[in-house]
Amino acid sequence: MFLSVFDIFKIGVGPSSSHTMGPMVAGARFLERLRGSPFGAHGLRARLHGSLAFTGKGHATDRAVILGLAGFTPETYAHDAAETVLEMNRTTRRLTPPGLGEMQFDPEAHLVFDFGPPLPGHANGMVLEALDPQGDVLLQEIYYSIGGGFVLSAGEMGAIDDHARNDPSPVPFPFRSAAEMLQMAHASGLSIAQMKHRNESRFRTAAEIETGLERIWTVMNDCIGRGLANEGILPGGLKVRRRARAIHEKLLAERGMNMTAPHVINDWISTYAMAVNEENAAGGQVVTAPTNGAAGVLPAVLRYWLDHVPGATRARVPEFLLTAAAIGGLIKHNASISGAECGCQAEVGSAAAMAAAGLAAVLGGTPEQIENAAEIALEHHLGMTCDPVKGLVQVPCIERNGLGAIKAISAASLSMRGDGTHFVPLDAAIETMRQTGRDMHDHYKETSLGGLAVNVPNC
Numbered sequence: 001m002f003l004s005v006f007d008i009f010k011i012g013v014g015p016s017s018s019h020t021m022g023p024m025v026a027g028a029r030f031l032e033r034l035r036g037s038p039f040g041a042h043g044l045r046a047r048l049h050g051s052l053a054f055t056g057k058g059h060a061t062d063r064a065v066i067l068g069l070a071g072f073t074p075e076t077y078a079h080d081a082a083e084t085v086l087e088m089n090r091t092t093r094r095l096t097p098p099g100l101g102e103m104q105f106d107p108e109a110h111l112v113f114d115f116g117p118p119l120p121g122h123a124n125g126m127v128l129e130a131l132d133p134q135g136d137v138l139l140q141e142i143y144y145s146i147g148g149g150f151v152l153s154a155g156e157m158g159a160i161d162d163h164a165r166n167d168p169s170p171v172p173f174p175f176r177s178a179a180e181m182l183q184m185a186h187a188s189g190l191s192i193a194q195m196k197h198r199n200e201s202r203f204r205t206a207a208e209i210e211t212g213l214e215r216i217w218t219v220m221n222d223c224i225g226r227g228l229a230n231e232g233i234l235p236g237g238l239k240v241r242r243r244a245r246a247i248h249e250k251l252l253a254e255r256g257m258n259m260t261a262p263h264v265i266n267d268w269i270s271t272y273a274m275a276v277n278e279e280n281a282a283g284g285q286v287v288t289a290p291t292n293g294a295a296g297v298l299p300a301v302l303r304y305w306l307d308h309v310p311g312a313t314r315a316r317v318p319e320f321l322l323t324a325a326a327i328g329g330l331i332k333h334n335a336s337i338s339g340a341e342c343g344c345q346a347e348v349g350s351a352a353a354m355a356a357a358g359l360a361a362v363l364g365g366t367p368e369q370i371e372n373a374a375e376i377a378l379e380h381h382l383g384m385t386c387d388p389v390k391g392l393v394q395v396p397c398i399e400r401n402g403l404g405a406i407k408a409i410s411a412a413s414l415s416m417r418g419d420g421t422h423f424v425p426l427d428a429a430i431e432t433m434r435q436t437g438r439d440m441h442d443h444y445k446e447t448s449l450g451g452l453a454v455n456v457p458n459c
Contacts, residue, residue: 002169005325006235009288013285018338019446024065026065042103042131043110043130044069044130046128054448057113058144058388121142121152122144122157123442148335171198227274231246243274251271271323281398290350301359316362320361343384343440350378350398353373356374356407360412370416383440387451395452
């Protein structure tokens, strides 16, 4: 099994990797299919199913679909250009995708939120269609946004069976489980990060890997910086006020007065995470880690280590990211990182496991201690539901990232106090998460039909 660090950590746009980035990617992919078809389309239509329908407007899915069908991608997203396209669409009810000419797309008629049964492949399903002048379908494709910005067509989903999952891997360390990862580390004498780097080297040069990882951390850290600088009310109607800047200013003032209350470090950690997720909620640039909804956990832990742990150095950031990506790949391969599929345990839980592993690595942990750190963090998020109020990635998501980061650091610290021997293997925790997600009621899986989403005021 191989999932690149650059697949786990993707630079994109908020507020959601599955509900914003995924539909945008799907729209762009559909345009590519249309460019290669013999049909001259007159119009476009999109139908959203499952969680994309129930919480799509809160996650800006409607906006993402329009932009995707206009040719935008998360990697090349430009805010001002996007606003221009959206305004033109509101006025003309048309889109002009590059290379395809002008096509009809009236959001009120051609963007359908279908609240019936979800499509069979995944909770986040959408149908995209190209239409002739009479409104008949010329070309149709089903796409699934499976979490973390990953998108698969219906045909690609069907190809992911047991045979496909067990195909030979082209990388030297194709671990499909944590047990295999530990076995390969022991046999090779390499760290988890070194094995991950060797795998990446089959597809990229050392310089490309170094540059790519540096770019990932730069975007993460810049996002923290913007979140600590910005203030005001977040969009969406809940009137949630940004808090990271005010808390950060208080922390800086207290530090200047030599206040040393031991619990204050938790406030620093939470503030870093909240800064990221406030930026995400505002539609800013973030890095999936492994998703947008959980994007603040890992950067907060890494920033905590760099700014508050003696001896920390930026030169070891790649080791942190590679280790974290190895754990994220295992979780995605064997369970899910999608809140719509497994609840928030799959998002913040996965992020905490990844961050705990990365921190244990740079603290000098053995592969066994790193695996233990990831297990502790994931185990203590099991069963966590995804119940965003009004479908917005704000309440409880922003604070939840702060608490996830604190749990990750505690998990890494506990693991470093032992020798890596522990009772519950990481593989068991991952499988438990998968089973729990399967059994969890759909009301608690990013539909905003249960939990906090219905027990607090929505406006």
